[in-house]
Amino acid sequence: MLSGKNILLGITGGIAAYKTTFLVRLLIKAGANVKVILTDSASSFVSPLTLATLSKNPVVSSFVANDEAGTSWNNHVEMGLWADLMIIAPATANTLSKMAYGSCDNLLMATYLSAKCPVFFAPAMDLDMYKHPSTQTSFDKLLSFGNLMIPVGSGELASGLHGEGRMAEPEDIVAFIKQFLHNGLPLEGKKVLITAGPTYEAIDPVRFIGNHSSGKMGFELAKAAANSGATVILISGPTHLHLEHDHIKLVKVTSAEEMYTAVHHYYGAVDIAIGAAAVADYKPKTVAVQKIKKNDAEFQIELVKTKDILYSLGQEKKHQFLVGFALETENEVENASKKLKKKNLDLIVLNSLNDTGAGFGKSTNKITIIDKNLDIKTFELKTKADVALDIINEIILKINV
Numbered sequence: 001m002l003s004g005k006n007i008l009l010g011i012t013g014g015i016a017a018y019k020t021t022f023l024v025r026l027l028i029k030a031g032a033n034v035k036v037i038l039t040d041s042a043s044s045f046v047s048p049l050t051l052a053t054l055s056k057n058p059v060v061s062s063f064v065a066n067d068e069a070g071t072s073w074n075n076h077v078e079m080g081l082w083a084d085l086m087i088i089a090p091a092t093a094n095t096l097s098k099m100a101y102g103s104c105d106n107l108l109m110a111t112y113l114s115a116k117c118p119v120f121f122a123p124a125m126d127l128d129m130y131k132h133p134s135t136q137t138s139f140d141k142l143l144s145f146g147n148l149m150i151p152v153g154s155g156e157l158a159s160g161l162h163g164e165g166r167m168a169e170p171e172d173i174v175a176f177i178k179q180f181l182h183n184g185l186p187l188e189g190k191k192v193l194i195t196a197g198p199t200y201e202a203i204d205p206v207r208f209i210g211n212h213s214s215g216k217m218g219f220e221l222a223k224a225a226a227n228s229g230a231t232v233i234l235i236s237g238p239t240h241l242h243l244e245h246d247h248i249k250l251v252k253v254t255s256a257e258e259m260y261t262a263v264h265h266y267y268g269a270v271d272i273a274i275g276a277a278a279v280a281d282y283k284p285k286t287v288a289v290q291k292i293k294k295n296d297a298e299f300q301i302e303l304v305k306t307k308d309i310l311y312s313l314g315q316e317k318k319h320q321f322l323v324g325f326a327l328e329t330e331n332e333v334e335n336a337s338k339k340l341k342k343k344n345l346d347l348i349v350l351n352s353l354n355d356t357g358a359g360f361g362k363s364t365n366k367i368t369i370i371d372k373n374l375d376i377k378t379f380e381l382k383t384k385a386d387v388a389l390d391i392i393n394e395i396i397l398k399i400n401v
Ligand code: C5P
Pocket: 195, 256, 275, 276, 277, 278, 279, 280, 281, 306, 307, 308, 309, 310, 311, 323, 324, 325, 326, 327, 339
């Protein structure tokens, strides 16, 4: 699968750089043509001569070529276009941040910015650096550009600490790339519709009935689906969340009625629809044209039911795979299973308010997934980003059966 492929390996300055000699060896053995770019600090960890010998190509690290006359240069644009694949391994926090923000202060970065091929990056750093929000932001940004992250391992780190942050082993890097070349991304070519956030139901021009949904679960689902290759339409009620992703179209709505209209506009063309929004169940029967005055001691608002968006999607379902959420406080599995049948869903994600840390406004969630055959899978308490990955992976498993 790698035979004849032009692979550009960018090595940055982490101790895991010593492992890249094995990586180059594996790539060459698999029949690939390999060229190596080192950053300045990488050459303290691994010898250019070793890499040049193993890759059978000169190893470069600066714009000026090492010829006698000193008149030629290493053309980053040419190298970027030569590559069928680019791998940055180890990818340090510093280089990841530069990739995320387009800083271009060395040959590797200029080549990265010139490359049009798939770019894989294998992070390697200490556990706290790995967990730091700015590193996580770099990952998010790079994934949103379509770059592919080779997951880190967990274990003893160069610092002597134990935890996440080890660069994937060379064999695992090669296996990851082969898997990508073989299958592409699991949701490649698929369109996914996701609802997120609360809805606001107007009482008068300044007041509304709403709820505390943050929209985070739906936004994380959108990212996880897009990073798995899907094109995503994210229809969200009012939230403070921001999102920029090349494969996510964000459609902002306010009320349940607006969400209903937007969802039905896109539904026919999608393969998967996920209802993660906390849609209001009732709305004021009439909306006052002027601000309501506080004249009386008591005040009543007559409410009418909103349309159940997910139910309507279940009724119209043709080829779509339909996923809903259920937030239950009692007889959870039984109630969620009933909802799954009633709304004609393929999967329902149950989060129980009985679990501490789960649900509304929190950054973590604990879910149970129930499928059409009422098979049940329970998951640990996790961040919403990890929960989103579990849900998307479960959907991928089901649609591939
Ligand atoms: O029936 P219940 O509101 O408990 O179901 C929750 C599920 O239905 C969620 O997936 C939610 O997004 C969806 N829903 C909807 N439209 C409504 C109410 C709920 O799509 N009006």
